[in-house]
Amino acid sequence: MTNSIRLALLLGLQLAAGAAFTGCGSDSDPEMDAPANPGGGGAKDPAGQAGTLQILNAPLYSAFVEGHEATLPVTVKGVKGAKFSSSDTSVAIVTDTADGATITIKKDGSTTITAKTDDDSGSAKLTVTKFTEAQWTLGEARYSKAELAIVPAPGEAVSLLALANPAAKRDAAGACNTCHTAQAKTLKIENTPTQIAGYSDQDLITIFTKGMKPPAAEMKSRIPPIAWGMFHAWEVTEEEKAGLIAYLRTQPPKANPAMIDYGVTLCPGAPPPMLGDTMIMLCDNNGKPVSIPGLPGAGGGTPSTGGADAGSGTSTSTADAGAPAADGG
Numbered sequence: 001m002t003n004s005i006r007l008a009l010l011l012g013l014q015l016a017a018g019a020a021f022t023g024c025g026s027d028s029d030p031e032m033d034a035p036a037n038p039g040g041g042g043a044k045d046p047a048g049q050a051g052t053l054q055i056l057n058a059p060l061y062s063a064f065v066e067g068h069e070a071t072l073p074v075t076v077k078g079v080k081g082a083k084f085s086s087s088d089t090s091v092a093i094v095t096d097t098a099d100g101a102t103i104t105i106k107k108d109g110s111t112t113i114t115a116k117t118d119d120d121s122g123s124a125k126l127t128v129t130k131f132t133e134a135q136w137t138l139g140e141a142r143y144s145k146a147e148l149a150i151v152p153a154p155g156e157a158v159s160l161l162a163l164a165n166p167a168a169k170r171d172a173a174g175a176c177n178t179c180h181t182a183q184a185k186t187l188k189i190e191n192t193p194t195q196i197a198g199y200s201d202q203d204l205i206t207i208f209t210k211g212m213k214p215p216a217a218e219m220k221s222r223i224p225p226i227a228w229g230m231f232h233a234w235e236v237t238e239e240e241k242a243g244l245i246a247y248l249r250t251q252p253p254k255a256n257p258a259m260i261d262y263g264v265t266l267c268p269g270a271p272p273p274m275l276g277d278t279m280i281m282l283c284d285n286n287g288k289p290v291s292i293p294g295l296p297g298a299g300g301g302t303p304s305t306g307g308a309d310a311g312s313g314t315s316t317s318t319a320d321a322g323a324p325a326a327d328g329g
């Protein structure tokens with residue numbers, strides 16, 4: 001991995017860790033204000049039905065895999081108690097819930113999901129792709145491989161930050177669940193059916209093979225898109241692409257709490273981070289200072305004394321060895 005990738009990751013994670021520490025209170029972050037609909041679609045009925053209720057994540061996508069039921073909780077922006085319906089109940093049926101509705105997929109095809117209140121309505125097109133059991137099994141295997149996507153330097157924990165160490169490796173063919181779901185070794189980012197419902201099948205492939213979301217989609221972590229794009233381009237075969245879509249869309253729905261584990265936090269006693277401050281003192285989850293060989297100003301100090309004296313740390317601090325200026329990007 002080049003120095004510039006390491007630097008971008010490191011700076012991204014410093015911001016991410018700082019944000020996790022201070023809470024998501026920053027109102028100057030334009031990404032957090034991005035529209036909630038990744039696909040960028042509105043709730044306009046394709047058939048021209050009037051209505052302003054906005055079904056979140058519209059237009060919606062799901063999968064039909066025999067033997068693996070796909071259920072998709074949906075909500076209307078700012079409204080509870082709407083009554084939902086499906087224009088083609090052979091493709092999908094809906095059950096109203098306290099928050100919105102749960103869509104249950106019956107077969108591939110498309111249907112229009114409509115939400116109605118006493119005085120308003122809104123619709124969303126739902127497109128369902130068919131996959132086979134064999135594809136699903138391949139997807140599960142790719143997602144949960146034994147090989148980790150992050151191979152840390154000896155003695156280091158599996159965390160995204162470990163990648164900043166030149167002795168660490170990123171295995172582009174490694175397991176998705178190195179970082180995804182509550183069982184992951186790091187980050188624990190969810191990708192629930194509802195969360196990815198606004199991404200078309202092609203959008204999903206671009207997300208996991210190129211590290212790029214559709215233009216209006218928000219970042220759910222605080223990792224800057226450019227840093228994310230540098231590590232989220234995974235090696236996935238054609239067959240695995242279909243398999244991963246089938247597998248992800250048929251996962252049991254669950255709430256998506258903000259439980260991102262960046263693997264680093266501000267060191268205990270360190271001063272609050274400033275945006276763009278490369279001297280932030282980072283510690284691992286056990287409070288042990290993290291130092292990154294070859295990157296100036298990153299950890300290695302003794303934070304409890306105020307952290308001003310980087311020379312007192314254990315890092316040999318080869319400040320020039322990896323000077324990013326020499327890398328030129």
Ligand code: HEC
Nearest residue numbers: 149175176178179189191195207208218219220221234244
């Ligand atoms: C090194 C950690 C890591 C690995 C391994 C990884 N991801 Fe991700 N993934 C992330 C992060 C971080 C995000 C969150 C981006 C953001 O802030 O929204 C993400 C986001 C996603 C999203 C979008 C979720 C959303 O709500 O927008 C999908 C889908 C996804 N990953 C699928 C995959 C698949 C499939 C694989 C395996 C081929 C994979 N990921 C491997 C870290 C990882």
